[in-house]
Every structure is written in C-alpha cells, then in structure tokens.
Amino acid sequence: MTLAAAERWVEEPLRHFIDDARVRRTLLLHGSGRVLAQHGFARSADVMSACALAAAIRASAGELGRMLDGRPFVELHHAGEGDQLYLAEVPTPRGPHVLLAGFGAESSLGLVRLYRAELAERLAGAAPAAEAAPQALPEDFEVDLNRNLAVLFGRA
C-alpha cells in the first residue's frame, strides 16, 4: 500500500514512520479532522469516516483527561484480537496533528510509540517555516476535506 499525502512536508516523515514502526494503516490528520496523509486505506469513504471518528475520539479523550487528570489524554491504544489501534496527538510547528495507526503482530505498542516520537521530531524539522498554519474554519471544512481526499485518491 502506498502513502499518499495532501501536503508534501508530511510525506517523508510519515514514510519513515510507516517503514520503521511497521504499521498496516496510517492516517495523519489535522485536529479538526481534515486528512493530510493516508496509507493502507483503499476507499476515500473509509478515510473520511476514520478521520471523523479519530477527531471525535481525540476530542472526547481530551475532555475526559481534563476531567480526570487535569490535562488531556494525548495517547489512546486499543488492542484487538488481531489488529491494534493507536491514536495520538503529534505536536508540529503547524499545530497539533493526530496520528491514527493500525498495526498487527509484526509491530508492537512500544515500537509505535517510539517511532511516533521520532515522527514528531521529523515533522518539526520538515514543517514549512515561513508559511502560516492554515486555520481550520468550519465553513471551509468540507471543501478542505473533499479536496484532500481527492488528492489522496488521485482525483484532484
């Protein structure tokens, strides 16, 4: 499965992450749910659903963390029978992004966490410095999402 990125600067750091952490599926999205890159998904509808769910889960976990621990939970892990799911916030110079990774027996939570930290470092190094981070405005959300999905699935 190939990696497709809507923004070039995330491509190389993500490629390293995918190779090193041996994840089966990956999504990198803006905190609002706007997808930036995908790997391992065959249909744009699946990416759209996964992004919406990931953003919602992150928001819920963040609030839950604030209630219980005074600060948001930034990492979530679910161990299924076969596949496992890892959802984490990745700080970047362009604001917090969300990483959703699915992996199996060929990887482990420890490895995925380890390479998530490296991904954050690589993203920090790769982020365009001069360009201001785009604001995620509610009125633009659907347009941005559809544009990025079209780029990721070769319809742009």
Added chain:
Amino acid sequence: MRTTFRPVLTTLTRHRGVVGSMVVGESDGIIVEAALHVGVAGDVVAALAASLYRKARRSSSAAGFGAVGFLTLEAEHGRLCVIGRGGLVLVAVADRSANVGLLRADMVGALEALA
C-alpha cells in the same frame, strides 16, 4: 508501584557494568518494571529489545531451532542481554565491562520470577 520483579531487577543492576534492567511485555514492548541508571532511555530500549527478542524467537522457530535461550547483542559500547518467558522479557543493559557469564547465570535463574 513495586512488583515481584523488584528483587530480580535489583540483583541484576548490582552487577558491575549493568546500567539498567527491565521486565518488558514481549508483545507490546512496554516496561512492566525497571531499575535504570539516569540517562538510560528505558522506553526506547524496552520497545526495541522486545522487538528483537520477538524476531529472534520467530527466526529460531522458522529455522527449526526451537525456543530461544539467552540473547545477547554486543555493540561497540555495550551489551544488551535478553531472556524471556511467559510473554515477558527480562532485559539487562550493560557496558563493555560487564561479566556476561555472571549476568547470564542470574538472568537464567530469574526466569522463574517471570513465569
């Protein structure tokens, strides 16, 4: 929180040249309990050592060699010693001055604690 692994880790960390020891989940690479000197990147070593052990176990099985015994990685500036049982791996991080023979004996003896 201290677990039943603490005496094992304390014993290993008392060896000359050992800078850390950990009990790590084999499948997830997460530390269960650790005794580490300052500066040892426990999370990183745990994740990679568990991955190494998992792969060694699978390689050994694929080659028809049976279960993995004691695994050592010798590097320019140190050694990583790993032994596993029951889904847990015991990891010792040592510099070149460590006596691997003694360390191995204590790690093999500590396998009971992992079961």
